[in-house]
Amino acid sequence: MNIVVCIKQVPDTQDVKMDPERGTLIREGVKSIVNPFDLYAIEEGLRIKERMGKGRVVVMTMGPPQAEDALREAIAMGADHGILISDRAFAGADTLATSYTLAKSIEKLGSPWIIICGKQAMDGDTAQVGPELATWLNFPQITYVSKIIDMGDDRIKVERLTDYGYDIVESSLPCVITVNKEINEPRLPSLRGMMKAKKFKAEVWDSSSVEVDRRYIGLDGSPTRVVSIFAPPVKKGGEKYHGEPDELARHIARKLEEIKII
Amino acid sequence: MIDYFLTEEEQMIKELARKIAEEKIIPKREYYDETQEFPWDIVKVMAESDLFRIFIPEEYEGLGGGVMALTLAVEELSRGCAGIALAFAGTALGTFPIILFGNEEQKKKYLPRVASGEVVAFALTEADAGSDAGNIKTRAIKDGDHYVLNGTKQFITNGGEAGIYVVIALTNPEKGARGASAFIVEKGTPGFSFGKKENKLGIRASATRELIFQDCRVPAENLLGKEGMGFIIAMKTFDYSRPGVAAQALGIAQAAIEEAARYAKQRVQFGVPIANFQAIQHMLADMAMKLEAARALTYQVARNIDKGNTKIAKESAMVKCLASDVAMEAALNAVQIFGGYGYMKEYPVEKLLRDAKITQIYEGTNQIMRNIIASQLLKEVR
Structure with missing residues (x-):
């Protein structure tokens, strides 16, 4: 039975900058990392396998050839297998086309026990791929899972973190869960894992090896259009006043009146 | 940067040790320095990352990396905190006698345990035997298929926390240093207890403690090498x-x-x-x-x-x-x-x-x- 973990390679936003003219991300020289939430998904997949003493952790990602590095990181943590879904025909996909492609890939893989995603990617922040994936697959979905309380071959009971508190939810399996940072603490890679990862070659699936309806993939399958991207304007520093306390107090009071605060 | 022509494996060890230092050690070093608690959570991370395997030969579930691998790992961990790194480095110190002088049974019994993260300690120093290590007083007297240990070891790194101890004791006091022998003693052996835990200037995350042997019976098969080789x-x-x-x-x-x-x-x-x-x-x-x-x-x-x-x-x-x-x-x-x-x-x-x-x-x-x-x-x- 496959414990499928869907991950995404994202630019390390700690050092990502915007091109203010073109309104796009400057990706040159920016390090790529595994989406931080996805590390929790990988960790939970590994823990399920360890706890249940069975299952195969298969990590999947859709992306350009270099996304293999993200799979490699998962292998170093202990994942059993990695599949890279990569084809120019998949490029330009929004969340709908991405989740469709992932769903078709999971169907090709077969025998899913559980599908785990991070709650959202830190570049797009949509939190849509997990729920859409469940919809395409016609599986139940539980989002924002903070704890797996109990799991068997065909049932799962979890705790999910919401704005109003915790929900305890039960579902049949297979289902799709998305996890948040409360669920675990991702392990570091092990040396034996790193050595395995060094030699690892991802299994690459393209648009001919996955059975897809071409109307639903890539740019054509994406109803979302990004009209423009912009960084919020940087706040300008305030004005500085120098002078005697009395004078300054009067000055500030006048200013506050001007902008109708008092 | 000078290129030391590290092998791919050495480079990996260095990177991993740095990652452990950055992500696990540095955020907690102040806490351990303050409290002098033993950093078990970080030791567990090191073990799960296979760090304890690097200096263990491959046939005993290690990665066979040797002293260079150990050096790279200890350096990176110590850049984060020398005290926390010592849980690891002290284990290597305690394990070398077994790697270098252990017989096949001893290696088979103990090295895989170290490889999977069991902490080890090496015990030579005593109150009156520091630089003058030949002046140790701890005795080991043969009694049937056991040796009976009596004495007190001082300033022992990983003392109390380690599961395995290599202890130097005199089997033949007349011969002085040439009458010393080395024994593997496991925590929990009757007659083996721990004394004062030291309150130190630095490396405060490391445990430094007295080991007390009172009629502690150690199986004769735990003698490392031969009598007199201690x-x-x-x-x-x-x-x-x-x-x-x-x-x-x-x-x-x-x-x-x-x-x-x-x-x-x-x-x-x-x-x-x-x-x-x-x-x-x-x-x-x-x-x-x-x-x-x-x-x-x-x-x-x-x-x-x-x-x-x-x-x-x-x-x-x-x-x-x-x-x-x-x-x-x-x-x-x-x-x-x-x-x-x-x-x-x-x-x-x-x-x-x-x-x-x-x-x-x-x-x-x-x-x-x-x-x-x-x-x-x-x-x-x-």
């Missing part, structure tokens, strides 16, 4: 472990330089960053030169050991002595560059100074190191 085992062990102390010192010195340089670029006095002043620049330059020289020598000696060179007493003493002196100087200078802030616990350099000091003292004081170097040198030159 002192040779101890000295040979140090030849292999001293590059590890050097590595610890390199990590401290590296941290001192990084902290000092970063601070010098930020700290503004007389209207400019203090890094603009030649007085500061020259201090940094001296620190960097000496560190790189110590590092080059340490790596070279580690590689020599791994290549099977067995005449390494002088060279191991050299790296331990040189690197620890460099670390002490670098830490002192880092505090000086930080000025008043350097003296405060809110900044990381006062801890580096406290931690650096022990590297000049343990596993042989630097005075003893110079004795070893000089005596060998005088033998070599005719």
Whole structure:
């Protein structure tokens, strides 16, 4: 039975900058990392396998050839297998086309026990791929899972973190869960894992090896259009006043009146 | 950066150890320094990352990396915290006697346990036997198929926390140091207990404790090598472990330089960053030169050991002595560059100074190191 973990390679936003003219991300020289939430998904997949003493952790990602590095990181943590879904025909996909492609890939893989995603990617922040994936697959979905309380071959009971508190939810399996940072603490890679990862070659699936309806993939399958991207304007520093306390107090009071605060 | 031509595996070990230092050690070092608790959570991370496997031969579930691999790991961990790194480095020290002198059964029994993360300790020092290690008083008397141990070991790194101890005791007191033997003693053996836990200046995350043996019966099969080999085992062990102390010192010195340089670029006095002043620049330059020289020598000696060179007493003493002196100087200078802030616990350099000091003292004081170097040198030159 496959414990499928869907991950995404994202630019390390700690050092990502915007091109203010073109309104796009400057990706040159920016390090790529595994989406931080996805590390929790990988960790939970590994823990399920360890706890249940069975299952195969298969990590999947859709992306350009270099996304293999993200799979490699998962292998170093202990994942059993990695599949890279990569084809120019998949490029330009929004969340709908991405989740469709992932769903078709999971169907090709077969025998899913559980599908785990991070709650959202830190570049797009949509939190849509997990729920859409469940919809395409016609599986139940539980989002924002903070704890797996109990799991068997065909049932799962979890705790999910919401704005109003915790929900305890039960579902049949297979289902799709998305996890948040409360669920675990991702392990570091092990040396034996790193050595395995060094030699690892991802299994690459393209648009001919996955059975897809071409109307639903890539740019054509994406109803979302990004009209423009912009960084919020940087706040300008305030004005500085120098002078005697009395004078300054009067000055500030006048200013506050001007902008109708008092 | 100087390229030390690390192998792919060595590079991986270095990267992993740095990751552990950055993500797990640095955020918690202040806590462990303050509380003197043993950093079990971090030891667990090291074990799960296979770090304890690197110096264990492959046939005993290790990765067969040797002294160079150990040096790289200890250096990176110590850059984060020398005290926390010592849980790991002290385990290597305690394991070398088994790797070097254990028989097949002993290796099969103990090395896989270490590989999976069991902490080990090495016990030689006693109240009246520090530099004069030959003056130990702990006795081991053969009684049927057991040895009965009596005595007290002092200042034992990983004491109380380790599951496996290698203990040097006298089987034949008339012969002095030549009457010493080495035993593997497991925690929980009746008659083996722990005394005072020391409250220390530095490396406070490391446990330093007394071991007390009162009619402690150790199975005869736990004797390492033969009776009378205890002192040779101890000295040979140090030849292999001293590059590890050097590595610890390199990590401290590296941290001192990084902290000092970063601070010098930020700290503004007389209207400019203090890094603009030649007085500061020259201090940094001296620190960097000496560190790189110590590092080059340490790596070279580690590689020599791994290549099977067995005449390494002088060279191991050299790296331990040189690197620890460099670390002490670098830490002192880092505090000086930080000025008043350097003296405060809110900044990381006062801890580096406290931690650096022990590297000049343990596993042989630097005075003893110079004795070893000089005596060998005088033998070599005719």
